[in-house]
């Protein structure tokens with residue numbers, strides 16, 4: 001039967017969409033097709049390669065079936081996990097954890113809610129089951145419309161709900177299934193009673209691609225078997241595998257006297273002992289849901305089981321480590337921070353403001369050569385510029401070693417944050433990421449602003465150098481926050497820099513939808529003239545030598561700021577006249 005499929009395999013490759021699949025010769029695949037247990041022959045095949053499941057093929061798939069899996073250039077079908085689980089009002093576990101884990105792993109997640117729990121970091125105060133009919137309706141809504149790759153189950157609180165789910169799974173035999181046999185919450189509250197154990201053992205587990213019990217759940221499924229050692233975990237994994245799931249991951253998080261966090265994966269042939277240093281934290285609420293969702297997310301992307309489990313374990317470790325000191329609620333078990341951000345955002349500045357174009361008034365751009373000549377550090381130069389009145393700083397360190405640049409940038413970040421002045425990095429997105437700078441300034445031959453925006457995200461400031469109205473328009477389309485226009489006058493600071501003059505500057509300002517800062521050859525003597533061109537979106541001037549190639553940075557910045565304030569005053573007088 002397998003050989004009869006090999007002729008049409010190429011169209012089915014898309015359907016399986018397993019990355020590893022594409023590296024397997026088609027000839028080898030025909031030998032690898034293995035009918036899936038419990039499913040009608042000729043319907044669905046697991047693809048085994050080196051004895052590992054690497055994908056699934058529907059033998060009756062047509063080219064049309066496969067079409068949605070192909071990226072046609074403009075439309076991309078994303079990996080999709082459907083979680084069938086309970087809602088946790090505290091947001092740490094259940095559906096809420098599943099959504100966050102999938103989002104953090106870059107996978108779309110739809111939800112079928114089986115129960116609503118009133119829950120917090122103290123415990124579970126109440127549970128309200130969703131009716132079987134309504135669970136069925138949710139399943140139908142999702143599965144009749146969307147292409148789901150993997151179903152992940154959490155809290156399945158009644159036999160009826162498990163049966164409803166099994167019915168849907170029978171209708172969609174290609175769906176991979178991750179079963180997290182949730183029975184008791186981290187607080188010790190029962191979420192699914194012993195009545196469901198039989199239907200789990202007899203009907204759900206044989207359908208599962210992977211089962212992910214903790215020690216208590218493994219013991220319950222095995223009729224109360226004691227699991228106290230890693231050796232017991234191996235036995236439990238084997239016994240659970242005999243119940244039908246293709247893979248079993250017994251999680252040893254609760255193993256007594258264990259220095260490491262040990263999990264045992266059994267794929268029916270080999271055992272894998274996965275060890276990591278135990279993270280000391282009480283913020284563990286939701287780790288089981290997160291791990292299972294993350295495994296589901298990786299499988300949806302096309303990973304083989306072992307690599308999905310390894311990535312998921314590493315992700316949970318990282319979130320545990322990151323979240324170990326965060327405080328959410330007064331109970332003994334807090335939640336995870338799936339996006340590794342909450343703590344950082346609070347610590348870094350307490351607040352994030354949107355970019356304010358008024359911060360462009362006096363834009364100080366550093367120059368490592370000038371600082372060297374005057375024998376001062378970048379940090380001291382930046383501090384003096386800010387104390388003199390600079391409203392935004394750009395580190396333009398063309399000849400610095402990357403490591404030195406990052407260290408200097410980190411120190412300057414501290415200074416700038418303490419004064420509430422934004423700090424941008426010239427050219428180097430990597431350095432900006434490493435020091436969590438407020439943004440980046442790029443020119444026409446640097447990384448395109450659109451890509452910088454994708455990498456830095458929506459919160460960071462992006463500036464683009466422009467010499468023409470077309471470039472200014474492009475910068476706006478690409479998601480920049482402001483443009484730098486120059487050289488207004490000739491400059492010795494930047495070699496071979498074309499001068500656009502005041503007329504060039506004005507032409508750009510007139511059409512630009514973005515705020516503008518003028519640059520190039522600007523100093524005390526001409527800053528007023530530049531600001532006087534009468535363009536409302538010209539917010540300020542950017543200077544290098546007028547501040548940093550002077551004996552006293554603070555004094556020069558102060559004088560320049562006064563000139564700019566006077567120019568602003570004059571323009572207000574002109575407007576009101």
Ligand SMILES: Cc1ncc(COP(=O)(O)OP(=O)(O)O)c(N)n1
Pocket residue numbers: 363365394396426427441442443444445446463464465483484485486494517519542
């Ligand atoms: C505010 C501001 N405007 C223009 C530039 C010049 O950027 P770019 O054209 O990329 O040239 P380099 O500075 O990288 O030599 C700037 N840095 N800042």
Ligand SMILES: Cc1nc(C(=O)O)sc1CCOP(=O)(O)O
Pocket residue numbers: 365465466484485486487488490491492493494497519520521522542543544545546
């Ligand atoms: C970095 C830079 N960019 C320019 C542009 O025209 O885009 S001119 C310039 C150098 C500006 O230095 P100074 O203030 O010493 O003239």
Ligand SMILES: [Mg+2]
Pocket residue numbers: 426427441442443446
């Ligand atoms: Mg540049």
